[in-house]
Amino acid sequence: MTLAPHHDGSALYVSDQAPALGDLVLVRLRVPHGYGPLAAVRTRSNPDHEPEWSDATLLGTHDGWDWWEAPVAVRNPRHGYRWLLQHEDGTVEWLNQAGLHRIETVDADDFALVAYPAPPAWLTESVMYQVFPDRFARSAHADEHPTPEWAIPAEWTDPVEPVMPARSQQFYGGDLHGVIEKLDHLTALGVNLLYLTPIFPAESNHRYDAGSFDRVDPLLGGDDTYIALIEAAHARGIRVIGDLTSNHSGDSHEWFRAAFGHPGAPEEEFYYFTDDGNTEYVSWLGYASLPKFDWSSDALRRRFITGEDSVVAKWLKPPYRIDGWRIDVANMTGRLGAVDLNADVRQLLRETMLRINPDAILLGESTNDATSDLQGDGWHGAMTYPGFTRPLWGWLSEPSDVPYRDVDGVEVTAPWFFGQPIGGIPRYTARQFADTVTRFTAGIPWRVRLGNMQPLDTHDTARFATHAAPGAMPVAVGLSLTMPGLPVVYAGDEFGLPGVDGESSRTPMPWGTEDEPAVAERIALYRDLIAVRRAHPALQSGGFRWLHVDDETVVFVRETADETILVLATRGDADAAIPAGSVAGAASAQALFGDATLAVADDGAVLISADGPAFAVWSLPGVSAPAAASVPVTAEVSRGVVDGAEVTPADEVKSS
DSSP, X not given: OOOOXXXXXXXXXXXXXXXXXXXXXXXXXEEETTOSOEEEEEEEEOGGGSOEEEEOEEEEEETTEEEEEEEEEOOSSEEEEEEEEEEXXXXXXXXXXXXXXXXXXXXXXXXXXXXXXXXOGGGTTOOEEEEOHHHHXXXXXXXXXXXXXXXXXXXXXXXXXOSTTHHHHEEOOOXXXXXXXXXXXXXXXXXXXXXXXXXXXXXXXXXOSXXXXXXXXXXXXXXXXXXXXXXXXXXXXXXXXXXXXXXXXOTTOHHHHHHTTOTTOGGGGGBOBOSTTSOOBOXXXXXXXXXXXXXXXXXXXIIIIISTTSHHHHHHSTTTOOOEEEEETTTTTTEETTEEOHHHHHHHHHHHHHHHOTTOEEXXXXXXXXXXXXXXXXXXXXXXXXXXXXXXXXHHBOOOOOOEEOTTSOEEOSOOXXXXXXXXXXXXXXXXXXXXXXXXXXXXXXXXXXXXXEESOOTTSOOGGGTBOTTOHHHHHHHHHHSSSEEEEETTGGGTOOOSSTTTTOOXXXXXXXXXXXXXXXXXXXXXXXXXXXXXXXXXXXXXXXXXEOSSEEEEEEEOSSEEEEEEEESSOEEEEEOTTSSSOGGGOEEEESSOEEEEOTTSOEEEEEOSSEEEEEEEEOOOXXXXXXXXXXXXXEETTTEEEEOOGGXXXXXX
């Protein structure tokens, strides 16, 4: 790759990560020295859908880069902007989150300043561990509760049965006491955020068909055990978030039972009943056990979100004090045909959480292209797959015909791939991996991208290990922990558990095998890479630049003023030549992980080689840039082509 102009939303390039409406923010562009020559550099925004321009000033040259700075006035809650580079020969280039272009670009891919309240700082410092309670750990307390009528009992070592009715009713009896007993495992692994899938009473093993949102399932240990778990986790420096279904309840839910067959009941407006007798209704994807909420109901909004004793508020308050919510089926919440109240719901969720606990996080499940919902007004991030997980599978898998049975018992031989009927797992090159990541993150503000969950797999997917190419696990785990986003370890990944589809991935944890050589090696891999992530803030919130991409290999950096982290990931043998000037201080690079060779050529190029598959990480000096402009400043911002106006002192720059 040749050297090219670069900007991203990190603190290296944006003076304020949490601006307010009306603030003036300084944004910076770094351009290879001698690039052009350039006649002018400007930003182009589009407030109120009317273009606005600001001229950039050349601040100086450091380590072979010219640094330009321009003011951008934050006029909308999501304020997009892009860079315009005008060459002396008349060439015009545009830089946005999708890359550098010689044709005009669309607003959707602009860089974005977000004036909504910022997420808590701890979000980017987190490594998440996901637990599916029925399959994580069973304590002696589980024997105190009789098996419910809906359940099909299973021994801990029994294989998972993927066909209905066992698919949703096979019951292993994992409980919250069991989670407490295994917290030392989480501490040793290095994770610091525990995400539990639902803990409410239900009539399934997954509990997404909640019968109530007001209490913890007694089968899991009840409210007191949940409190004990949260307190024990907090004492170890581990935060805990819950899982809540805003799209639907279960058909055993007390609200639904009050309305079902009872026309005129106050709760009937909570759901989409379609007959006069309240016996027919809209449900999630046609599953009668999951009746869909109607968010046009003010009463539902009060009881679920906005009221002081609402579901959302209750669990954030003492004595529970959870640290946030992951919202299930967030993408479909409030949406049905011509009705779209999704923004209303996510914004109400955010407002309530800010009121009750502004230090809590809000994540939404949106497993496909989530760009339109991820603009900072509600979700701090999302459980979403196309921006990392799916392209990673495409690159680092070696699909084999491992048959599995679908929900109806039909045998499927093509590997499972996120429900897409495409005949299995696509085959991507490293270049296609990088291109896909860029495509699906280009429309998401940087601040939100940092909060997007970055799993190899989850409780809803097959396990990545099932089809991982030989030697690819360190590459996959390493990318999850070093690329921008929230790393996720789904319980069992560190044991190397396979799973051919979303149900088979819910295998009970194989406790007692930790000392087996293959398992111990996998646990050590996770522990070592998590330690690297947590020890280096550049991997948590630093900027991101691709340095080298070919069909086998990607090389990138995460950058702050204090440190640069250089990362190599390759499926095959790597032989990458990084152009001179791409990164400074390579001669003093300190290896943090992996087995690869780094050298600096006489012409200053950085040469990286490895026998693949390989993953390697180095620490380099931070980025040297010119000093910030003095503040306060005034700047000239032009709207359209006629309305030139000077920014007033009220628009003073907020500088970090």
